[in-house]
Amino acid sequence: DAGITQSPRYKITETGRQVTLMCHQTWSHSYMFWYRQDLGHGLRLIYYSAAADITDKGEVPDGYVVSRSKTENFPLTLESATRSQTSVYFCASSENRGAGTEAFFGQGTRLTVV
Amino acid sequence: AQSVTQPDIHITVSEGASLELRCNYSYGATPYLFWYVQSPGQGLQLLLKYFSGDTLVQGIKGFEAEFKRSQSSFNLRKPSVHWSDAAEYFCAQYAGNNRKLIWGLGTSLAVNP
Numbered sequence: 001d002a003g004i005t006q007s008p009r010y011k012i013t014e015t016g017r018q019v020t021l022m023c024h025q026t027w028s029h030s031y032m033f034w035y036r037q038d039l040g041h042g043l044r045l046i047y048y049s050a051a052a053d054i055t056d057k058g059e060v061p062d063g064y065v066v067s068r069s070k071t072e073n074f075p076l077t078l079e080s081a082t083r084s085q086t087s088v089y090f091c092a093s094s095e096n097r098g099a100g101t102e103a104f105f106g107q108g109t110r111l112t113v114v
Numbered sequence: 115a116q117s118v119t120q121p122d123i124h125i126t127v128s129e130g131a132s133l134e135l136r137c138n139y140s141y142g143a144t145p146y147l148f149w150y151v152q153s154p155g156q157g158l159q160l161l162l163k164y165f166s167g168d169t170l171v172q173g174i175k176g177f178e179a180e181f182k183r184s185q186s187s188f189n190l191r192k193p194s195v196h197w198s199d200a201a202e203y204f205c206a207q208y209a210g211n212n213r214k215l216i217w218g219l220g221t222s223l224a225v226n227p
Contacts, residue, residue, distance in 0.1 A: 031213045042219040043158075043204065051214055058214075080214065090157060097145045099208045100165035105157035 023091030120218035122160030146208035
């Protein structure tokens with residue numbers, strides 16, 4: 001199906017484990033973003049990417065790694081999960097058509113670190 | 115630093131009543147502003163956006179927003195709320211580079227029958 005999809009939708013992992021959240025979009029949008037959503041903090045940008053092989057840090061990048069070898073995929077890896085990384089993670093994509101371009105969001109991944 | 119403020123954390127309205135959600139931005143002579151809605155368990159969906167022209171913009175689901183430069187505001191309105199409008203609403207402003215957005219903390223809307 002066309003759009004932006006995240007997998008898994010729900011994940012429980014243990015402290016210290018590595019976990020990867022997947023994001024795939026079918027529009028060939030240039031920009032992709034990873035956010036985390038926490039009560040009282042709204043949406044915070046973790047990493048973003050302007051194109052394949054171009055990534056940059058957002059507000060809260062510590063403990064996360066991203067890669068973008070293909071335009072359509074933007075996986076987010078937690079190298080060694082901590083309880084503070086329990087959150088809902090959203091991937092988004094956007095065309096490179098100027099400042100007024102909207103972002104399209106996936107349905108989110110709810111990650112629990114125990 | 116740029117910021118977007120949504121003064122109301124939670125609002126409850128009765129079905130059929132009018133609604134206004136407040137948003138204040140802090141930067142930009144001509145800001146690019148957005149309202150998104152997040153239904154429970156879902157991702158965010160764009161309701162409407164403003165970046166130039168008419169200061170009253172129409173969006174999906176019967177929503178509209180008015181840009182007021184003098185008040186640095188971009189308030190979201192709906193004349194008659196439906197129970198299905200219960201959701202989290204986010205105001206956002208273009209950060210000025212790399213398509214990044216600055217987000218408000220959101221307003222949670224509850225609708226009483």
